[in-house]
Amino acid sequence: MLKRSVSQAGDDAWLVYEQIILAALDEGQIDLAKSVLFILDTRFKDSQRVKRLSGLVMEALGHTDEAQTLYTEMLEKDATNVLASKRLIALLKSQGQIPLAIRELVTYLDTHGNDFEAWLELSHLYLSQHLYPQAAFCLEEVILQQPANHYFHLHYAELQYTMGNLDVALKEYLRVVELSTDNVRGFYGVKLTADRLMTESKKGKSSGNKKDQQSNRMDNVPQQATLERLSELATERLVSVYNRASDTSKKTAEKWLKE
Amino acid sequence: MTEYTISLQAYAKAVLHCAKYPWATVHGLFLAEKKDGKVRMVDAIPLAHNWTQLTPMFDVALQQAQVYAKTKGWSIGGYYVAYEDTETTQLSASGTLLARAVSAGSEGVVAFVIDAKKLGPGSAQPGLVPYLNVDSQWKEQSGAFSGAKSKGGAATFVLENNRVLASTLKLVAERADIGIHDFDEHLDDVTLDWLQNNALSERIRTA
Numbered sequence: 001m002l003k004r005s006v007s008q009a010g011d012d013a014w015l016v017y018e019q020i021i022l023a024a025l026d027e028g029q030i031d032l033a034k035s036v037l038f039i040l041d042t043r044f045k046d047s048q049r050v051k052r053l054s055g056l057v058m059e060a061l062g063h064t065d066e067a068q069t070l071y072t073e074m075l076e077k078d079a080t081n082v083l084a085s086k087r088l089i090a091l092l093k094s095q096g097q098i099p100l101a102i103r104e105l106v107t108y109l110d111t112h113g114n115d116f117e118a119w120l121e122l123s124h125l126y127l128s129q130h131l132y133p134q135a136a137f138c139l140e141e142v143i144l145q146q147p148a149n150h151y152f153h154l155h156y157a158e159l160q161y162t163m164g165n166l167d168v169a170l171k172e173y174l175r176v177v178e179l180s181t182d183n184v185r186g187f188y189g190v191k192l193t194a195d196r197l198m199t200e201s202k203k204g205k206s207s208g209n210k211k212d213q214q215s216n217r218m219d220n221v222p223q224q225a226t227l228e229r230l231s232e233l234a235t236e237r238l239v240s241v242y243n244r245a246s247d248t249s250k251k252t253a254e255k256w257l258k259e
Numbered sequence: 260m261t262e263y264t265i266s267l268q269a270y271a272k273a274v275l276h277c278a279k280y281p282w283a284t285v286h287g288l289f290l291a292e293k294k295d296g297k298v299r300m301v302d303a304i305p306l307a308h309n310w311t312q313l314t315p316m317f318d319v320a321l322q323q324a325q326v327y328a329k330t331k332g333w334s335i336g337g338y339y340v341a342y343e344d345t346e347t348t349q350l351s352a353s354g355t356l357l358a359r360a361v362s363a364g365s366e367g368v369v370a371f372v373i374d375a376k377k378l379g380p381g382s383a384q385p386g387l388v389p390y391l392n393v394d395s396q397w398k399e400q401s402g403a404f405s406g407a408k409s410k411g412g413a414a415t416f417v418l419e420n421n422r423v424l425a426s427t428l429k430l431v432a433e434r435a436d437i438g439i440h441d442f443d444e445h446l447d448d449v450t451l452d453w454l455q456n457n458a459l460s461e462r463i464r465t466a
Contacts, residue, residue: 096344127312130352158313169315185446188319245449252327252454256319 014040021053025060033057048074052083059091067091080111089121098125116145120152132163150179150186157189166200167220169193174230182241191234191257194227263369263389264299265289266419270385271427271463272303272439272456277341277373279436280308284343286354287441288321288361289371290328291336298367299419300336304454305441311340312353317360320442320453325364327454334365339387341373348372348388350397362392369414370397380428389416426466435462 017036024033037057040050051074058067068091074084085108092101105122112118123138139156146152157172173189180186201221222230235257242250269289276285287305291298304327306320321335328334338361340354350358350372358370370390377386384404390397391413403416418424430436438459440451 096346130312155310158310158315161315162313184449185316188446189315192315192319242449248327248454249445249449249452252323252330253449255326256323 014043018053025056030057030060033060048081048083052087055087064091064095082112098129101125114145116142132159135159136163148179150176150183153179154185161193166193166197170197171220182237184238184241187234187237191231191238194231194234197221198224198227261367261414262297263414263416264297264419265385265387265416266299266301267423267426268460268463269300269303270418270423271430272305272459273339273373274378274427275430275436275439276305276441278431279439282343283308284311284341286311286338286340286357288324288335289337289339290333292333298336301333303339305439307441307443309443316442316446317357321361321364324454335361335368336365337369337371339371339373341375345375348374350390355397358397368392382424385418385424430463430466435459438462
């Protein structure tokens, strides 16, 4: 059946073969993948695309050293080979060699700086190594390329909050709620950051302690009045959304919102 | 020396949370009932399976969980985490920070790393590695649940009864994990009850 449908496909057959290999690998049918790979290898000698597929088969068989050698060779011949780069990075990542994976991904991004998904991947790799400022830089690149996507602003807001930059976090959370409707995470974020900024600036003012005032190093903190109105807005939107919630969550959320 | 008991509800929910998101790092809280110097983990509140190193929603969830616990006369007794990398049972740097945040609101909080290797049918012990906060450092209590006194003799850990492991395996096999909803899911759909997971609790009770 396979042979019949493939001969009907004509030149598209080669694409189908490639997909069969990928599907077979996903399903663990490595022998099938190998036999189809042989067909492609016979037709397309010395093809980068076929080489990458054979690398995938090696990975599936657990021959990671062979695969790594293959990808490295491909990159030595052509440093801009996208297929080889991505496979090498994925391989290093699966082996837990995160610092090396980061190095390779940075090299890849030097040439392919408009691949925002790669920047996102790099951000996650940095995060796993607790390198927060580097992760933030990568997310900024993603946002530059995808400015209307609220998900990335949300990710960036949460990272900035984690880093203690509440003023930036608040700004980004506001962007999130601007770009999407009644975004619960967004409004929780607005309320959380606005409330904390209000508390911290009160602390800074009431203690005559210079150290406390200096520790409030954030540059773009809005005025108290603005913070209060933002907090109220977030509360109002959350209450409205929670009207649909189940009892326990609703009661608990409302208690939290009132504090 | 404190005696910690882990109930079926707490253990099963934590394991089901992992089962629902096997590719991700997941974490959550344990609710504790304290009586006569003994601590019983009565339930689990699953928190997140995404962006688990980022803290804002964790802060919101923790505060709400504390409000909820108080209404039942309980406290937040534990923090559990299962890492994406199943080889490690070491509490990570961010795990330490989060466990410390949980400790700020309660006394005697225990951090648990879930040991994926001990979750299968062949395991005679629960897949939980407890960490106690001793002198501002989280120390692993190796050998906990083995019946012997844990290293340092600071605490003993037991499961509620000898059916906990079998019941949990059964629930996982029955795909009961579909019924668990964490705070991440709640943020996408506020009608989901992340604090109690009532329907699942009932199913666990009758397992």
